[in-house]
Amino acid sequence: MDRQVRLAAGTLVLTGLIVGPRWNAARWLSAGVAGGLVFSALTNTCGIAKILAKLPHNQPKATDLDDPLTALTG
Template sequence: MSAQRTVQSLTPASLHALTEKGRAPRLLDVRTPGEFRTVHIPGSYNVPLHTLREHRAELLGHLDEDVVLVCRSGQRAREAEQALAQAGLPNLRVLEGGMNAWEASGAPVQRGPERWDMERQVRLVAGSLVLVTGLVGLAVPGVHLVGTAIGAGLTYAALSNSCAMGVLLAKLPYNRGPRIDIRTVIAELRSAS
């Protein structure tokens, strides 16, 4: 049995202080392109989690040792940290509290067109399905069990800290935004070195 690794984190205040001093680490934002376009830290690079996992070996040669991973709240960034650490990149850190904490701290952001974040979309879809199946279930016996299945799925999502509905919603064109080309990301990383 292997010991669980401790993920190093960096507070928004510490990261902001580093950027103010001109010593900003490399920032990889692992959210979807749609989330990134809505709001991101200036100077960060968008490498969605699935792209990072798929191309981590290619990315390694273009990342220095001072990398901070960013997502909405920290969960996806921790998953990205684990993937990059397994590929051999040491000294990774995760932005504590993610973009939620960064924005709450009043640190600078770059904004694009407003869109709903993934958590809000999941609440809308799950709530709507439960409401509709509950109402239809009044007339059609057994339909209410779909709402029960949704509830079970949300419970599992909370306990496992994963969300199948979020993964499915991320595949919608609304959330995908522009397709991330790994060659373009690597070229940007190389030119910033």
Template sequence: MTVTTLSPIDARAEIEAGARLVDIRDPDEHARERIGGAINLPLARLHDLPQDGRPVVFHCRSGMRTAANATQLAAAAGHAPAYILEGGIDAWRRAGYATVADRSQPLEIMRQVQITAGSLVILGVLLGLFVGHAFFGLSAFVGGGLIFAGTTGWCGMAHLLQWMPWNRRAAA
């Protein structure tokens, strides 16, 4: 079965006609901002999708994750029609449709990784320039960690950040 891409207007019409809206992002992303009525089923949990024949509209943040996993999404929908919200929740918001935002939730883990890694690289460069050349090693260490995370799919910094007190909240 194939997956059809829908504009936010067409996706909303499908949802209003009874299609199930499925957010494939991670729970921390869903807790921070979501489309009302969407159920959160990250890619690893798609097997939990009820097989009741209802059409399914899948979405992520920008549409890239859903497009990259279209085959898996079609399989998860079974024999029901499967759709992807073109442009994801970002396009939904740009079309003027409401989202449920909870800014009290922490930033998504990967955004925290990006902020932390970028800050450590800049810190390493500045310390290397103004204090001692050995501090360039900090930037090299962070860069190596990012390469390792990209090639293996395991990010030590993300696991460390998940233990921080601000990330211990229960997701909505």
């Protein structure tokens, strides 16, 4: 999850900096993400991680323990 958060935050900041010279409001995107990272460090919470956790590929998969236990016990 940490890697996904760093990728999302870095992408948003870089996008804000690249688009900023043409559209000044985009710089607020970078400032908002930076503020969110500071808040995250101070409170030990992460809004981006909460959003990313809801994505389908971050959901836990249901596991059936009967097959591995049968394989291990023979």
